[in-house]
Amino acid sequence: MKSLKIWSWIGFTLGAIYFLLPLLATFEFSLRARRGVYSFDAYQSVLGDPQFRETFAFSFAAAIATIIVGALIVVPTAYWVRLRLPQARSAVEFITLLPLIIPAIVIVFGHIRMFNTSSMIPLLGTVAGTNVLLVFGYAVLSLPYMYRAVDTGLRTIDVRTLTEAAQSLGGGWITVLGRVIFPNCFVAIVSGAFLTFAIVIGEYVFAALLNRPAFGPYMVWMGGNKAYEPAALAVIAFAITWGCMGLIQAATRFSKHNMVKR
């Protein structure tokens, strides 16, 4: 037993070194911009770059739009499957897992072929249309995470009773969904939303192949042209990912806390 514990510590320590060293190294590297001393010059240069602000704002907006589109599609569907179509459950779940099976680059390739200017739905003909396509593509990418998060959230509430209660008080479907189901699985939606945000904010393949000025292509461009700024960008990206995961945990904890009080 004692040797098991020692081996566990050794394994854990090796793992910790492998996972923490790159973070430490990236941070250290990002401070090296000024010769001889550590400084935050790289961060200043990144944050002061108008291109950084524009691309980040673009990806931020895309992420918010993706979350809204994703929630509007996933929540009613997951709700409806739980309430009325349990027999469709495994089929819907399988479809939501497909974006993990089909590589993202293949999906965007299909989008480019299907929505080009000479097709029936020429979304790629205009800038606005391309942006719409980008958001729907991101909604596809986030589908596995969003659906699982929302479905798990719905599992904890009594969908049928809540629906019947709302309907017996005269609520229509819109009222049931908007004022009963949405608020009750809000925490689950928030979890899915932050995960979606973490995926979309630095996404590269979709944005690059659709030629959109997003944060991912900007980072790649910086990687090819600057020395220390990419490390600063990596630190910022890691902080965003960490922040998203932290907020998911906080939201989950908040909801548990809430339930105990009730």
Next chain:
Amino acid sequence: MTDLVDAKTLPIERPQSQLWRGFMPWLGLAPFAIFVALFLILPTLNIVAGAFQSEDGSFTLQNLMDLNTPNILGAFWVSMKISFITALLGCVIGLLLAAAVTKGGLPPWLRDVTMTFSGVASNFAGVPLAFAFIATLGRLGLITVLLRDWFNINLASTGFNLISFTGLAITYLYFQIPLMVLIVTPALDGMKREWREAADSLGASGFQFLYMVALPILWPTLLGTFALLFANAFGAVATAMALTGSSLSLMPIVLFAQIRGDVLQNPHLGYAIAFAMIAITAVANLIYIGLRGRAERWQK
């Protein structure tokens, strides 16, 4: 409510309205179905169909046969190799790490820290991850510099190069291992203490317990996660591109170049490459989905 009224006032239409009632619930899936069809299923089918079409739209297998060039086969081979190796190492190392924090007698808070960190690290892929490893093991990276200054070891002269197969594998493991930890920890938690005690009381050694009880229970999870990690690495583009530029020819990178600039002359060859990628990840993941059901039986 309305079909109830219909049924009473118009008894002749009853069979129809019952049919309608059976069909009604499916209409609720319409938004989801339209979304998935337009942006996931049809685009993919479009690619698959394109792989079997010639320039004038007639059926052909020529595109798939055209994949048989040293360039493309080489990229396939490298992609398969990197996916296989990082999936395998990810599974083994991830399992050991998960076992260390769940069953190894470490303080419980380490387990929470590991799980939270795994959630972050498994999502920390793409371009920033490549930057992180360049800052660590690149030409001016922290480890490279420290090895040179402290131990007088020149990493480059030992044959190590971050922009290589090995370097890419080390980088991929940064998201592969945490994904394994996330998936396998619940499975390890499902291993009941009683099973170990039962095995002990029957005189089993630690090795016998692992070999005859733990592994048979865990193997669907392990093999399934292996498939998922394989597909995960196989479809990754951004990390590889940011790390190696296009110096390492991987399948998704070849496809990326093809979509961008038709470097392969024949546009239908792009469809064939994409189709081959789907086929490979689909096989890997069908194994995963098939095995997940078997694994969940034990995770009560």
